[in-house]
Amino acid sequence: MTDARVVPGRLLLSGLLSGAGLMGAVDEIVFHQLLHWHHFYDRASGAAGLVSDGVLHAATLSAVVAGLALLADVRRRGEFDRLRWWGAVLLGAGAFQLWDGVVDHKLLRVHQVRYGVDLAPYDAAWIGAAAVLVIAGALLTLRTRRR
């Protein structure tokens, strides 16, 4: 396959995977380990929530490794468009955050953002931040399309 066909897709895929993976790592490190807002498993959620959480964890850690390997390859080919990659990163991070905030926290109720407080502002901030990331990422990706 020629570079012209491989690289544009690989650049986007790399950004999306890295963004989703990095956001998963931030979630794990900041909210679980440092703040202790989230719990490993809060015993209130059902089997679906348990499965969703485990799958998400495995997917994010696989995604970040794959995304960085693809990034290394795109850079080596000399076709690296930095802004476009960052756009894809924001899009991937926002998509992860949105899934975590809407599906994990609200629909499946795996765990909540924080315990023992009024959840509404936390959920609004979580999902709002996700929406901002998705919009910023989409705008950046679209604007750099023709470079």
Add this chain to the structure above:
Amino acid sequence: MTALAGLLTAAVLYVAATWRCRAPWPLRRTACCLAGLAAAGAGWALAGAHGDLRTHMAGHLLLGMLGPLLLVLAAPATLALRALPVTVARRLARALRTPPVRWATDPLVAVPLNAAGLWVLYGTGLHAAAAHRPALAALVSLHVLVSGYLATASVLAVDPAPHRRGVGVRAGALAAGTAAHDVLAKWLYAAPPAGVLAAEEGARLMYDGGTVVSLLTAAVLWRRWYVSRAVVRPAAAAPARPWAAWTPRTASPRSSTPSPQTPG
């Protein structure tokens, strides 16, 4: 005792084969083999603590994940093909291409089988049953080692594999196997087997340890992809672009950040 003898025999056979090998055999592969066998041996001993889930789980991490990863990196089949007499090596190469071996080393078979084995072990009464039956416990440990090896080997494909799956499929299979492992760990945390000590710590260890070894495996997988010929050749042939100026690392496939070398 039998397990220890088996592992020692494997170590002796491997080292003897490196002497007979037709080309110089890399020392790091031998080191991987010996470290992998040591990890498997330690894991085998620790896995015997059926009543203490934390110790048992530490054993299984060594026996079914870290040991197999090191043993796969030792490339035993490649060594055997290079060390055995040519006629025997040909027969072995033919055997490796037969359908049963091909299925057993297909990531879409080996990874689900490895995960299913763990679910059977902790989801049924097998774990409790093995506590009082040494022969059954040995069989379970052997299964954990062998299926862990096959799953890792199928994902990394270090040894020659006819009809090897693409990197995306292998990375996906690894992620799916990790997901099954994570879900099982959380489920063990929520509903541990009856009558075991340190169940929550054991489940956490399974989750965290599994994450670390899976990350290592994924890093090895993608590193091998990055330096593989199929990816390096088109990358090296890529024409220079105007904006290549900000990407200084374009030509060298193995470029690394310069590290300060301190003398002495």
